[in-house]
Amino acid sequence: MLIGKIKTEVILLLGEDFYEYTQDHIAYTLGFTPGIFNIDTDVLDIIFKNNVVVKVKQHQT
Structure with a gap:
């Protein structure tokens, strides 16, 4: 959904x-x-190349 967006x-x-x-x-x-027992937040990382989204990943801190 976000890949390719600026x-x-x-x-x-x-x-x-x-x-x-x-x-x-x-x-x-x-x-x-x-x-x-969950104390870690979920984070959505968005990586850009030339101002365009090339990678999106979710992880816990």
Whole structure:
């Protein structure tokens, strides 16, 4: 869904509340996965090349 979009399109879709690691790597905090002992938040990493999304991955911090 995000692959091929430019950075401004991603920000319009997902909002401006993101962390910018570099100009080519931003991340959105998604919240917590339900679970009794889960203390790690889920994060959506978005990688750009020439201002176009080339990779999207989700992980826990």
